[in-house]
Amino acid sequence: MKPKRKVIMAKEVGFCFGVKRAINLTRQALAEREEVFILGDLVHNKRVTDELEGKGLRKVEEYDNEKTGTMVIRAHGLPKAKISEIRARGIEIVDATCPIVLRAQEAAQTLERDGYQVVIVGDKNHAEIKGILGALQQPALVVDTIEELHEAKADYILMRKIGVIFQTTHALELCNKIVNEMLMMCKEIRIINTICRPVQNRQDDAIEIAQRVPLMIVVGSRTSANTVELAAICRHYNPNTIQVQNAEELLPEQFVWADVIGIASGLSTPEDLVEAVKVKALTYDAETEPSLVTV
Numbered sequence: 001m002k003p004k005r006k007v008i009m010a011k012e013v014g015f016c017f018g019v020k021r022a023i024n025l026t027r028q029a030l031a032e033r034e035e036v037f038i039l040g041d042l043v044h045n046k047r048v049t050d051e052l053e054g055k056g057l058r059k060v061e062e063y064d065n066e067k068t069g070t071m072v073i074r075a076h077g078l079p080k081a082k083i084s085e086i087r088a089r090g091i092e093i094v095d096a097t098c099p100i101v102l103r104a105q106e107a108a109q110t111l112e113r114d115g116y117q118v119v120i121v122g123d124k125n126h127a128e129i130k131g132i133l134g135a136l137q138q139p140a141l142v143v144d145t146i147e148e149l150h151e152a153k154a155d156y157i158l159m160r161k162i163g164v165i166f167q168t169t170h171a172l173e174l175c176n177k178i179v180n181e182m183l184m185m186c187k188e189i190r191i192i193n194t195i196c197r198p199v200q201n202r203q204d205d206a207i208e209i210a211q212r213v214p215l216m217i218v219v220g221s222r223t224s225a226n227t228v229e230l231a232a233i234c235r236h237y238n239p240n241t242i243q244v245q246n247a248e249e250l251l252p253e254q255f256v257w258a259d260v261i262g263i264a265s266g267l268s269t270p271e272d273l274v275e276a277v278k279v280k281a282l283t284y285d286a287e288t289e290p291s292l293v294t295v
């Protein structure tokens with residue numbers, strides 16, 4: 001008789017509250033209004049975007065030519081000046097910006113008001129970072145690697161009195177490394193920790209699980225930055241980490257050898273997709289009753 005395969009599930013899976021709120025606001029807008037559109041995808045999950053588009057949500061790649069209807073602002077936010085400009089054209093706004101992202105914008109404004117050069121540790125191409133930049137009066141410095149920090153120093157862009165915030169979905173470990181380097185370059189540093197607590201909790205939990213299982217599976221879209229980052233963090237602690245988008249993608253040869261499997265998920269992964277991966281991991285070729293350990 002084969003031994004039971006076990007699954008250790010992360011404490012929290014499924015959408016974070018910011019994503020849930022954005023989906024609910026969009027559903028409500030679709031039920032109450034006509035001509036609802038959005039810039040890009042609301043979440044990095046095809047099943048959810050298909051459902052919303054099926055209810056009439058129109059995805060646009062740019063909104064400069066839109067003159068009527070209602071625009072949903074995603075959880076990542078949008079620069080304030082852009083929102084005002086869109087409103088001025090007569091377009092209604094449903095603002096689904098996550099309150100934690102708004103707090104990051106306010107933190108950057110506080111640092112700027114207090115005379116610090118604002119430095120954002122994050123991806124300059126990410127919508128959230130563009131929203132934070134758009135909330136400021138002066139240009140801010142955005143760095144995502146130690147190399148970028150050194151380049152800014154070499155180009156005399158990095159000042160000696162800086163105020164630092166973080167992309168809300170960034171890993172604290174990465175931010176710590178960059179901040180340590182800043183300490184050697186700047187005279188005064190004020191830090192406001194804007195990392196989202198649900199993100200950090202999930203990362204801590206996933207790291208803890210990854211270290212005690214032979215195989216770690218991270219479930220979520222390959223276009224979701226936080227899922228890709230979560231998988232990279234787990235891989236750092238456990239090289240046997242794989243990322244799958246759904247149960248169909250999970251191949252038997254990837255997991256049948258493991259007697260214990262850890263499972264974690266990104267913030268925009270629906271809970272039932274994670275559940276389906278768990279069921280496949282537990283029941284595929286199982287000759288005995290599968291067992292589940294939830295920690």
Ligand code: SF4
Pocket residue numbers: 016017018019075098099100101168169196197198199267
């Ligand atoms: S990850 Fe955090 S900041 Fe981003 S939408 Fe979810 S709750 Fe909000």
